[in-house]
Amino acid sequence: MESKLPAAVCACLRANPHVTRLLNLVVALAAFIGLNLLSLPTWAGQLSKPEIERRFGPPLHVQEKLSDIPAWPLTSELEPEGGPVGYVFESIDLAPIPGFEGTPMNFLVSIDRKGNFLGVELLRQHEPVFLGGLGEAPLREFITQYAGRNIKQQFLIALDAARNRTGPSANQGFQTTLDGVSKATASVRIVNQSVLGAALEVARAKLGFADRKQRGPAAHVLPDVYDPTTFAEMLKNGMVGRLRLTNADVEKMFAGTDGAGVDDEALAKPDKVFVDLYIAYLNAPTIGRAILGDSQYKAAMARNFENRHLWWIASAGRYAILDDNFTPGAQSPRLTMAQDGLFLELRDQGFDPKDIAGPPELNASRLFGVYAEAGLDPARPLELALTITRAKGMILPLLTHTQAKLSYAPPQRLFAYPPEPTPEWLLAWKARWLELAIIGAALVLLTVVLARPRWISVNPRRLKVFRLGFLAFTLLYLGWYAQGQLSMVQITGAIKSLKAGQGLTSYLYDPISLLLIAFTLVSFVIWGRGTFCGWLCPFGALQEFIGLLARRLRLPRLRIPQKLAKKLEWGRHVTFALLVGAAFLLPRQGETLNEIEPFKTAITVGFDRSWPFVAYAAGLLLAGAFYYKFFCRFICPLGSAMSLGGRLRRFAWLKRYDVCGKPCQSCKAKCAYDAIEPTGEIRYDACFQCLDCVGIYHDNKRCPVLIYKKKGEIFIPTGVVRADQDGSAKTRSEPAGSRPESEKLPAH
Structure with a gap:
C-alpha cells in the first residue's frame, strides 16, 4: 500500500530511528490494550440477601432486592404499613470509583429514608497503603464516622477533626467534617466519594433527592426579608400561584376519552368555575405572614421542628384538593408535586389555617410539607398536579383520570444561593497548597539548574552540596513527609481503571503525585529518564545516601563488567512487562506482584510494616551498599517505564x-x-543525570x-x-x- 505520510514526516522518521522505534512500541501497546479492552470487567456486589439479613436484627427486616436499582429496602416492625424505612446497598454496584491500585473499594452502606447514614461497613479494598502498610484498622475506624450524618451535607476531610460517631453530626449546616487518615489522604477521599456517590444514587432514586450535578446547591430563604403585602399583590407578583379552570376547560381535558360528556353539570354550566387552585411557599416570611397572619405563622413554624418546606395549598369551586377519604397527616391522593422530573413526598402537616384573607370562599385549605433532605430547590419552578377523576357507568363504573398542572416559583429576591460546593478533588489541592508551593519551587530550581548545568557542576564541591541537599529534600520532604513517591502501582492502577472504563479521575485526589507526574512527562522530552530517577525518586535518594555511607565505611564495592551489567539491566524491563501483563490479565495476583517495589515499605509507611516487607526493603538497600543503586539498575519496574518515556528525549544535552x-x-x-x-x-537510558560528566566536560x-x-x-x-x-x-x-x-x- 502506498504511504500516505507527508514527505517531511517520513524524512523525520528516517532521521530519527529512536522516534520510529518509539512509534512502533506505541502502536504495539495500543493494539495490546485494544484487544484487552474488548473484555471489560463489570464490577458487581458480592453479598446475598441472607448475608445482609445477618447484619440487621429486629425490628428491621431486609426485603427483596429492587429491580430498578441494586439496593435492598429495610422495613420496620414498628411501622408495618409505613413502607421502607431505609435502604442498604453495596457501593461498588452504584459508584465503582477506582482506587490507586485500579480496583474499586466496596462498602456496605445503609441509609434511612431521611438520608441519614445508618452505617458503613468495609467489604473489600485493594488500596496499597491499607494492604500491609497502615493496615485496614485506620480505614475501618474512618468509616465509622458516617453514622448519623446526612447525605445532604457537604463532607470535608481534615486530620485531627472532631469526631462524633454516635447520633447526628454536630454540624447542622451545609458542612460536616470527617477525621482523615495520615499518610492516606488521597485514598480516604476516594473512600468518601465511593460512599457518598452510592448513597446519593439511592437517595435520588428512592428518597426524591434532586440531582444537583447541573444546577448547583439549593437556595435558602432569607429570614430577614419581610415586606407587608396583600393577597391581590401576591397573585400579581407570583408569590401565590393560581390555576383557575372552568367546567368547559375540564371538559376539553377529557375530550376523546371515556370521561368525556359524563358530567351533566359541566355541560349545563360550562362557564362555572370547576376548581380554583392556590399554592404559596410559606417558609419565606413575606409570603407566610401575609397568608397565615403573624400568630398562625409563628404557630406553624414552631411545629415545623424538622425544617420542612411548607406550602399553603387551597382550592375553591366545585372540586377540592381533598377527597372524602382524606386522612390528616397523610398524603392527598389528588395532589402530587415534582421538580426536575422527580416526585416529592408531599404530606399534610395536620394544620388547618383559618381566616385566609383574599381568596374566594374555599372548599379546602391545608398546609403540606416536603422533607428538607429531599434536595428540593424552593426558588426554582416546581409542578403541582391536581388529579381529576370521572366515572362512567353506575355499576362497576369506568374511571378516567386527568391532571391539571400548576407551575409555581416564588420571586428570586426572597432567596439566597450559597456558593457551589467545592469539588472534592479541588479541596484536596487546597488542603495541600503549601506542600505544592514548596515542591513547585523545588521543581523550578531543579529546572533552572538542569537547563544551565555548567555553573553548578564545574565546581565539584558546589555540585556535591547542591545534589546532596536536593536529594535530602527529596527523601525527607517529598518522600517521607509529602508522600510523593511515584510508583508502579500508579501505572498498573491506570491500566485497570481504563480497562474498566472508569477513567483516571482518582489521580486528581493526589495532587503531589499528579504534579510530579506532569513534571516528569515534560522532562522526558528535554532530558530523558534521568530527571526523575536521579533527582525526584525518594527511594533512589535513600539508595544514594546508603551508597555514600558505604564508601565512608570503606565497604568493598562490587564491579560488574559492563557487558554483563547491560544484560542484567533487562531485569527491570522484564519486571515491568510482568506487572503490566498482570494488570491486564491477573489483576488480583498483580496486587501481590507490585510488592516487588519496596517504595511502600521504605517511603510510604517509613518501615512501619511487618518484618518480611522490612527485611526485603533492607536487603535491597544492603545490596545497594555494595553495588551502587542495585535496585534502580537491575529490578525497578518504574525505572523501566521511565526508560521508555526517556525515548521521547529530543536533545542530546x-x-x-x-x-x-x-x-x-x-x-x-x-x-x-x-x-x-x-x-x-x-x-541516556542508564543515565541518572548526576552532572558529574558535565562538570568534567567544562573543568x-x-x-x-x-x-x-x-x-x-x-x-x-x-x-x-x-x-x-x-x-x-x-x-x-x-x-x-x-x-x-x-x-x-x-x-x-
Whole structure:
C-alpha cells in the first residue's frame, strides 16, 4: 500500500530511528490494550440477601432486592404499613470509583429514608497503603464516622477533626467534617466519594433527592426579608400561584376519552368555575405572614421542628384538593408535586389555617410539607398536579383520570444561593497548597539548574552540596513527609481503571503525585529518564545516601563488567512487562506482584510494616551498599517505564568532545552508573543525570582535553601535538571541519 505520510514526516522518521522505534512500541501497546479492552470487567456486589439479613436484627427486616436499582429496602416492625424505612446497598454496584491500585473499594452502606447514614461497613479494598502498610484498622475506624450524618451535607476531610460517631453530626449546616487518615489522604477521599456517590444514587432514586450535578446547591430563604403585602399583590407578583379552570376547560381535558360528556353539570354550566387552585411557599416570611397572619405563622413554624418546606395549598369551586377519604397527616391522593422530573413526598402537616384573607370562599385549605433532605430547590419552578377523576357507568363504573398542572416559583429576591460546593478533588489541592508551593519551587530550581548545568557542576564541591541537599529534600520532604513517591502501582492502577472504563479521575485526589507526574512527562522530552530517577525518586535518594555511607565505611564495592551489567539491566524491563501483563490479565495476583517495589515499605509507611516487607526493603538497600543503586539498575519496574518515556528525549544535552572515548576514558572511569560507553557515547537510558560528566566536560583541571588545550596542546586519538597560535593542529587524524560545532575544542 502506498504511504500516505507527508514527505517531511517520513524524512523525520528516517532521521530519527529512536522516534520510529518509539512509534512502533506505541502502536504495539495500543493494539495490546485494544484487544484487552474488548473484555471489560463489570464490577458487581458480592453479598446475598441472607448475608445482609445477618447484619440487621429486629425490628428491621431486609426485603427483596429492587429491580430498578441494586439496593435492598429495610422495613420496620414498628411501622408495618409505613413502607421502607431505609435502604442498604453495596457501593461498588452504584459508584465503582477506582482506587490507586485500579480496583474499586466496596462498602456496605445503609441509609434511612431521611438520608441519614445508618452505617458503613468495609467489604473489600485493594488500596496499597491499607494492604500491609497502615493496615485496614485506620480505614475501618474512618468509616465509622458516617453514622448519623446526612447525605445532604457537604463532607470535608481534615486530620485531627472532631469526631462524633454516635447520633447526628454536630454540624447542622451545609458542612460536616470527617477525621482523615495520615499518610492516606488521597485514598480516604476516594473512600468518601465511593460512599457518598452510592448513597446519593439511592437517595435520588428512592428518597426524591434532586440531582444537583447541573444546577448547583439549593437556595435558602432569607429570614430577614419581610415586606407587608396583600393577597391581590401576591397573585400579581407570583408569590401565590393560581390555576383557575372552568367546567368547559375540564371538559376539553377529557375530550376523546371515556370521561368525556359524563358530567351533566359541566355541560349545563360550562362557564362555572370547576376548581380554583392556590399554592404559596410559606417558609419565606413575606409570603407566610401575609397568608397565615403573624400568630398562625409563628404557630406553624414552631411545629415545623424538622425544617420542612411548607406550602399553603387551597382550592375553591366545585372540586377540592381533598377527597372524602382524606386522612390528616397523610398524603392527598389528588395532589402530587415534582421538580426536575422527580416526585416529592408531599404530606399534610395536620394544620388547618383559618381566616385566609383574599381568596374566594374555599372548599379546602391545608398546609403540606416536603422533607428538607429531599434536595428540593424552593426558588426554582416546581409542578403541582391536581388529579381529576370521572366515572362512567353506575355499576362497576369506568374511571378516567386527568391532571391539571400548576407551575409555581416564588420571586428570586426572597432567596439566597450559597456558593457551589467545592469539588472534592479541588479541596484536596487546597488542603495541600503549601506542600505544592514548596515542591513547585523545588521543581523550578531543579529546572533552572538542569537547563544551565555548567555553573553548578564545574565546581565539584558546589555540585556535591547542591545534589546532596536536593536529594535530602527529596527523601525527607517529598518522600517521607509529602508522600510523593511515584510508583508502579500508579501505572498498573491506570491500566485497570481504563480497562474498566472508569477513567483516571482518582489521580486528581493526589495532587503531589499528579504534579510530579506532569513534571516528569515534560522532562522526558528535554532530558530523558534521568530527571526523575536521579533527582525526584525518594527511594533512589535513600539508595544514594546508603551508597555514600558505604564508601565512608570503606565497604568493598562490587564491579560488574559492563557487558554483563547491560544484560542484567533487562531485569527491570522484564519486571515491568510482568506487572503490566498482570494488570491486564491477573489483576488480583498483580496486587501481590507490585510488592516487588519496596517504595511502600521504605517511603510510604517509613518501615512501619511487618518484618518480611522490612527485611526485603533492607536487603535491597544492603545490596545497594555494595553495588551502587542495585535496585534502580537491575529490578525497578518504574525505572523501566521511565526508560521508555526517556525515548521521547529530543536533545542530546550532555555534550561530548570528539576524542571522548577515542581514546579519553576519564568520564567513563568516574561514572558511577556505567552510563558511558567505552566509545564515549552517553547511554541516556542508564543515565541518572548526576552532572558529574558535565562538570568534567567544562573543568580545565579535570578534563584531559581542556588540560592539554590549556598547555597549548591538542589531545587527539593519534597522540598529543603542539598547536599553532591560532589553535589549529599540524597533524590530525580526521579531516578539519568534520567535528560538529558543539563538540569542537573550546578556544582559549
